[in-house]
Amino acid sequence: MYEHLALSDSGFLFDTRTGNTYTLSKTGTFLLRTLIAGGTWQELPTQLAATYEVDDETARRDVEQFSFRLKDLGLVAPEVGS
Amino acid sequence: MKPCTIAVTGLNATDNPGPGVPVIRAIRQANPNCTIVGLGYDALDPGAYMEGIADHVYLMPFPSQGAEVVGQRLAAIHAQTPIDVLIPTLDSELAPYIKLEPVLRGMGIATYLPSAEGLQLRAKDKLSALSAKGVRVPKSVTLTDATAIAQLDQHIEFPVMVKGQFYEAFIAYSPMEVHSHFERLRAKWGLPVVLQAYVPGTEYDITAVGDGQGGLVGSVAMKKMQLTDKGKAWGGVTIADPQLDAFVALTMAALQWRGPCELEVMRAKDSGECYLIEINPRFPAWVYLTVGAGRNLPWATVQLALGQAVAPMPPAPAGILFLRHSLDQVCAMADFQALTTVGELHRKETEQ
Numbered sequence: 189m190y191e192h193l194a195l196s197d198s199g200f201l202f203d204t205r206t207g208n209t210y211t212l213s214k215t216g217t218f219l220l221r222t223l224i225a226g227g228t229w230q231e232l233p234t235q236l237a238a239t240y241e242v243d244d245e246t247a248r249r250d251v252e253q254f255s256f257r258l259k260d261l262g263l264v265a266p267e268v269g270s
Numbered sequence: 271m272k273p274c275t276i277a278v279t280g281l282n283a284t285d286n287p288g289p290g291v292p293v294i295r296a297i298r299q300a301n302p303n304c305t306i307v308g309l310g311y312d313a314l315d316p317g318a319y320m321e322g323i324a325d326h327v328y329l330m331p332f333p334s335q336g337a338e339v340v341g342q343r344l345a346a347i348h349a350q351t352p353i354d355v356l357i358p359t360l361d362s363e364l365a366p367y368i369k370l371e372p373v374l375r376g377m378g379i380a381t382y383l384p385s386a387e388g389l390q391l392r393a394k395d396k397l398s399a400l401s402a403k404g405v406r407v408p409k410s411v412t413l414t415d416a417t418a419i420a421q422l423d424q425h426i427e428f429p430v431m432v433k434g435q436f437y438e439a440f441i442a443y444s445p446m447e448v449h450s451h452f453e454r455l456r457a458k459w460g461l462p463v464v465l466q467a468y469v470p471g472t473e474y475d476i477t478a479v480g481d482g483q484g485g486l487v488g489s490v491a492m493k494k495m496q497l498t499d500k501g502k503a504w505g506g507v508t509i510a511d512p513q514l515d516a517f518v519a520l521t522m523a524a525l526q527w528r529g530p531c532e533l534e535v536m537r538a539k540d541s542g543e544c545y546l547i548e549i550n551p552r553f554p555a556w557v558y559l560t561v562g563a564g565r566n567l568p569w570a571t572v573q574l575a576l577g578q579a580v581a582p583m584p585p586a587p588a589g590i591l592f593l594r595h596s597l598d599q600v601c602a603m604a605d606f607q608a609l610t611t612v613g614e615l616h617r618k619e620t621e622q
Contacts, residue, residue, distance in 0.1 A: 192510075194589060204588035205511040206472065207493030 189268065190224045203263060210261070215240060219254050229255065229268070275352060276572055277307040277379075280359030280552075281317025281324070286502050287594075289359035291317040292558035293568045294324065299561050300569035305618065307351055313609035319601040326351050326620065329613035337366035341373050350620050353379045355575045357530075357553075357568070361436040364389055364551045382529045382575040384482075384551060391525055392549035394433055394464040400546065403524035405517075407546045408467040408536075416452055419445045422465070429468045433548070434459040439501075441468060466547065471539040473547070474509065475532060476518050477557050479567050479574070482528030487574065488567055488583030489518050490560045496593070503556050503594075508563050510588035517544040525549070530557075530571055559592045 194202040199212040201220070212220060218239060219232055227235065229251070237247040258264045276297055280290030294306050294317070308317055308324030311332060318327040328347045331339045347353070356379050358367045367374075368383050375381075390396060395412040411426050413419070422430075422445050432451035433439040436459050440451040448465065455463045478489035491514055496505030518533060532550040537543070553568060560567040563586040570580045608615045 202507075202589055204509060205514075207474075207495070207507045207509040207588075 189264070190220075193220070193224065193263065195220055195224060201263075206262070208261075210263075215250065216254060219251065220258075273303050273305065274301075274354040274572075274576070275305040275307060277309055277347075277353045277356040278324075278359060279309040279330070279357070279363055281308050281310040281315040281327070282312065283316040285498055286500060287555045288315075288317070289553045289555045289557055291320060291323055292555060293357060293359055293553055295558050296561045296566050296568035297572060298322070300566050301572075305351075307347070307353055309347075310609075313606060316599065318609060318615060319599055319605055321599075325616070325618040327609065327615040329609060333360075333362045333366045337369040340366050341370045344370070344374065344379070345377060348377055348379060355380045355382075355572050357381070357571060357575075358383075359552050361550060361552060380575040380577070382479075382571050384480075384528045384531075385526075388525055388527055389551055392527075392531075392551060394435065394466075394548065395462050397546065397549070400521070400524050405521050405524050405546050406543060408469050410467070411465040413448075413452055413463045413465060414461050416449060419449050419452065422448060426465060426467055431466045431468055431547075433464045433466060435462060435464075439466075469536040469538050469545050469547070471536045471545075474511075474514060474535045474537060475503065475506075475554065475556070476514070476535060477530070477532050477554050477560060477567060478518060478522060478527075479530050479570055480522045480525065480527030481574075482526060484523040484526050486519050486522045486582060487570055487580055488560075488565045488586075489515070490563050490565050490567065490586040491515070491518070492556060492559060492592075495591070503554075505591070505593040506556060506559065507592075508559065508586055508588050508590040510585055514544060515585055517546075521546055521549075530567065556592060556594075559590065560586070562590045562592065563587060 192203055192205045199217040201210040201212055232251045233247040237244050259266050278290050278293050280288030282288040306324050308327040309330045310318050311330055317323055331343055368386050371381055397407050398410050401407050409426055429441050429443045431439045432442050432448055434455040442448040442451055452463050474491055474493055476489050476491045479487040481487050491509050492506040493509050494503040494506045498504050530553045532554040534548040536545045536547050565583050565586045573580050605615055
């Protein structure tokens with residue numbers, strides 16, 4: 189699902205299928221790194237809240253927005269994380 | 271491998287460099303001890319003067335003068351500097367060199383070129399025939415006469431790409447724009463001029479070598495990252511896309527292509543499907559990227575021309591960048607004099 193995404197520790201993302209590159213924020217890097225490592229979309233808000241000291245609702249909204257952005261950019265399939 | 275002499279054309283380099291110098295660089299990377307004969311058309315071709323590129327340079331007659339004239343010149347060059355392999359790198363050279371292949375073989379000069387039928391099948395005005403073989407291509411109309419332009423909208427939707435026989439393409443949104451581009455392209459490259467439906471999406475370029483039996487020896491796919499004002503790649507990155515790889519393999523199988531080529535593929539924005547836009551019957555100027563990707567296609571071509579077996583290469587890795595640079599080289603007037611007056615420049619001893 190994410191094999192085509194090469195993500196560096198600094199947040200530089202390279203889509204090996206399209207050649208497009210992106211720069212992610214620290215939290216974006218954290219979220220995508222978690223997914224690439226095998227984490228699920230369902231557990232992301234909890235992990236985000238625990239790591240970045242935000243409340244659960246903010247974390248849930250941020251993950252949702254992140255999901256929309258990845259799909260909008262064609263980095264993940266539309267059904268992922270639904 | 272025993273030392274060999276490889277002739278390469280395409281030493282030109284204006285804002286749109288020829289593939290000759292990068293092909294030579296790739297060959298030298300694999301075999302530093304080979305002798306390179308550069309075949310140019312102009313005494314001011316920068317590749318003729320570059321350090322470490324050509325050991326001998328000869329000026330050639332233009333391909334438009336015909337295969338016989340080209341063959342005579344090659345025979346004279348070969349008598350002075352025996353050539354083992356010849357790699358043409360410019361579109362207009364392919365037809366005469368394919369015609370000359372038996373003659374060159376008789377002289378001991380090996381090539382690895384497509385068949386005349388293969389060259390015709392990939393021509394811009396014949397590309398639509400590939401759709402019958404399962405290769406998706408945009409709709410196209412061939413123009414040999416400006417009077418057909420007025421009724422174009424009955425045959426094809428605008429916008430369209432207006433393409434010259436060998437080079438150049440312009441987008442046109444109306445018959446009037448088509449007319450303007452048609453006249454310019456006809457004057458520069460001759461007929462036909464081909465109109466191709468515009469496919470909105472992302473372009474990917476692939477350089478490949480086919481084995482002549484429908485198989486793929488190797489390929490490297492690239493996405494342009496930097497463009498010149500003519501839309502040529504001035505920077506790019508390799509990509510790895512199984513869907514694109516499958517499309518390339520399908521295309522090469524349909525063409526039964528032998529030798530180097532460049533495929534221009536558009537991935538449609540709406541459907542994500544691949545469309546074959548164009549096939550150039552030679553290496554592109556960005557071919558040195560194949561060395562960076564660990565898939566030295568020019569060297570593989572030399573080996574295949576010499577009858578050596580080359581195992582099919584695995585898919586190239588993604589993430590290898592190239593960025594082109596233009597640099598000024600200081601040249602000796604004596605070198606320019608040699609090319610201008612005698613049409614030859616030698617950095618090594620010749621046979622004669």
